[in-house]
Amino acid sequence: MNYPDVWELSSIFKGGSTSSEFKQFVEETDGCLNELEGRLQSGLERIEELESLIVDTQQAMQRVREASAFVSCLTAQNVKDEKAALWQGKITVQSTALQTIWGMIDVELTLLSETEWEQLLVKKKMKEISFHLLERRESAKEKLPPAEEKLAAQLAIDGYHAWGKVYQQAVGRMSIPFVEDGQEKFLSAGQLQNRLHHVDRQVRKRAFHLSEKAWGEEAGLFAATLNHLAGFRIQLYKARGWTSVLKEPLEMNRMQDETLKMMWDTIKKNKQMLYPFMDRKATLLGIKKLAIYDVNAPLPLRHNQSIPYEHACELIISHFKRFSQKLAVFAEGALRDGWVEAENRSHKRPGGVCTTFPLSKQSRIFMTYDGSMSNVSTLAHELGHAFHAHCLKEKEPLSQRYAMNVAETASTFAEAIVADALVEEANTKEMKIALLENKISRAIAFFMNIHARFLFETRFYERRKEGMLSAEQLNDLMITAQQEAYGQQLSTYSPTFWASKLHFHITGVPFYNFPYTFGYLFSLGLYKKAQEVGSSYEKSYIALLEDTARMSVEELAKKHLDADLTKPDFWQEAINVVLADIDEFMALTKE
Numbered sequence: 318m319n320y321p322d323v324w325e326l327s328s329i330f331k332g333g334s335t336s337s338e339f340k341q342f343v344e345e346t347d348g349c350l351n352e353l354e355g356r357l358q359s360g361l362e363r364i365e366e367l368e369s370l371i372v373d374t375q376q377a378m379q380r381v382r383e384a385s386a387f388v389s390c391l392t393a394q395n396v397k398d399e400k401a402a403l404w405q406g407k408i409t410v411q412s413t414a415l416q417t418i419w420g421m422i423d424v425e426l427t428l429l430s431e432t433e434w435e436q437l438l439v440k441k442k443m444k445e446i447s448f449h450l451l452e453r454r455e456s457a458k459e460k461l462p463p464a465e466e467k468l469a470a471q472l473a474i475d476g477y478h479a480w481g482k483v484y485q486q487a488v489g490r491m492s493i494p495f496v497e498d499g500q501e502k503f504l505s506a507g508q509l510q511n512r513l514h515h516v517d518r519q520v521r522k523r524a525f526h527l528s529e530k531a532w533g534e535e536a537g538l539f540a541a542t543l544n545h546l547a548g549f550r551i552q553l554y555k556a557r558g559w560t561s562v563l564k565e566p567l568e569m570n571r572m573q574d575e576t577l578k579m580m581w582d583t584i585k586k587n588k589q590m591l592y593p594f595m596d597r598k599a600t601l602l603g604i605k606k607l608a609i610y611d612v613n614a615p616l617p618l619r620h621n622q623s624i625p626y627e628h629a630c631e632l633i634i635s636h637f638k639r640f641s642q643k644l645a646v647f648a649e650g651a652l653r654d655g656w657v658e659a660e661n662r663s664h665k666r667p668g669g670v671c672t673t674f675p676l677s678k679q680s681r682i683f684m685t686y687d688g689s690m691s692n693v694s695t696l697a698h699e700l701g702h703a704f705h706a707h708c709l710k711e712k713e714p715l716s717q718r719y720a721m722n723v724a725e726t727a728s729t730f731a732e733a734i735v736a737d738a739l740v741e742e743a744n745t746k747e748m749k750i751a752l753l754e755n756k757i758s759r760a761i762a763f764f765m766n767i768h769a770r771f772l773f774e775t776r777f778y779e780r781r782k783e784g785m786l787s788a789e790q791l792n793d794l795m796i797t798a799q800q801e802a803y804g805q806q807l808s809t810y811s812p813t814f815w816a817s818k819l820h821f822h823i824t825g826v827p828f829y830n831f832p833y834t835f836g837y838l839f840s841l842g843l844y845k846k847a848q849e850v851g852s853s854y855e856k857s858y859i860a861l862l863e864d865t866a867r868m869s870v871e872e873l874a875k876k877h878l879d880a881d882l883t884k885p886d887f888w889q890e891a892i893n894v895v896l897a898d899i900d901e902f903m904a905l906t907k908e
């Protein structure tokens with residue numbers, strides 16, 4: 318085979334989870350971390366000491382990322398690899414130690430006088446990461462004094478993050494009886510959720526009602542965990558003197574409030590253009606109005622076209638080439654050199670993911686390829702992620718760390734190239750309809766489902782400032798948010814969605830919703846621009862990717878797209894890409 322479907326990991330560390338080479342590497346990282354902590358504790362006297370400390374901490378960060386990438390590949394390829402699971406624990410400890418070191422460095426940055434600060438920034442190695450240093454310094458200044466922040470972080474382990482853990486434990490224990498093929502089975506919450514996308518509407522409907530019932534029965538517990546973790550967050554923000562709950566998530570995503578508002582406003586103005594598609598989908602499913610469990614349901618079409626892996630690789634490379642020679646050459650190399658694990662076998666983790674090894678300057682893609690169209694999209698998507706990492710690999714470590722809202726830029730872009738090519742080349746009308754429906758459904762998810770999450774979360778946090786909310790109040794808040802976000806277009810909503818959606822209970826990332834929609838539209842806007850300019854856009858595209866981790870999104874759009882994200886035009890053009898797909902879908906499904 319030109320393109321192996323089993324990846325190659327031994328060039329990174331020989332011997333899998335029993336690798337002695339890997340063991341030694343991890344032990345050496347322990348040494349680096351201890352040494353860094355020692356240097357910080359003994360006090361820094363000269364600017365040069367701080368500079369070299371930042372350089373070395375970045376290096377330690379790359380080591381932790383390298384090890385973490387290796388372990389995640391091992392656990393993904395075999396979920397039963399217990400040794401790999403143990404390594405995972407070890408790497409988490411190192412990540413925490415590294416975070417503590419960064420925290421101490423941030424304090425050092427705030428203690429610098431303006432003259433010392435200027436002196437630091439002109440140092441050769443600091444210039445390229447000046448954006449990050451400034452960001453860290455400003456953010457540290459807005460927090461409580463170091464001793465208080467440290468205490469808050471310690472209390473958070475049992476008083477904040479623990480609520481997220483309790484939630485996950487309780488979800489893990491859920492077991493819901495479900496009759497399938499004449500047999501009663503006990504399903505996990507996740508397995509039941511998969512049934513919500515079943516091709517048979519009766520199965521979806523039954524799964525939905527059982528799911529609402531199961532989450533409803535646990536709602537008291539989940540209302541408590543959600544209220545407590547939100548309460549902790551609000552108290553900490555209050556102590557820091559922060560008034561908006563969006564302050565932290567916006568800063569993490571390096572974006573302004575005006576940008577976020579303009580994005581949602583433009584989406585809202587366009588929502589009614591999605592309604593005819595939803596009505597048509599309902600008709601194709603043989604129902605009057607979509608229920609929430611129909612929105613993502615597959616259309617009952619006959620198009621069981623299977624694409625062999627080798628063919629998928631060739632198809633992706635050839636379509637990438639039409640847009641960018643560099644992207645095509647990169648993808649060809651990655652596919653040929655065993656960067657992709659695609660074999661369909663047991664004990665593999667579900668889903669697709671791209672992992673980057675910053676020291677080896679390579680990536681690995683994990684997925685299970687079964688020949689479906691959506692698998693081809695996933696492969697293109699993950700290759701896009703790998704290309705993004707490839708464009709950043711020579712940058713200073715901190716300049717490789719982009720925020721969540723631009724993390725999907727290259728992947729969504731690569732996916733769009735292939736998705737359009739597939740629609741163009743589809744040899745039956747049914748195939749074409751299925752592919753378009755798939756694309757539009759993604760947009761519906763970003764414009765409606767994610768919008769509902771955002772509306773719910775902002776309103777919940779506002780109300781929570783006044784006191785705890787009951788499960789019933791949370792249900793009401795969720796239904797109102799969904800009705801608004803879906804423009805009253807559905808026949809049934811999911812009141813317990815606040816309990817069943819993990820994202821509301823993740824403590825590491827607040828407001829884990831709007832960055833998805835931002836990333837999707839940002840990438841579509843970029844794709845539109847690339848289509849207009851043609852293959853000569855390659856250079857600008859790569860330049861944009863190289864800057865993703867060292868400026869705000871507003872600056873990024875201004876510099877590379879000549880766009881103002883606080884104005885509607887950019888967003889409208891991105892949405893127009895979806896509207897064009899809807900027009901095509903409506904024309905094809907007329908009779």
Ligand SMILES: [Zn+2]
Nearest residue numbers: 698702725728
């Ligand atoms: Zn992705």
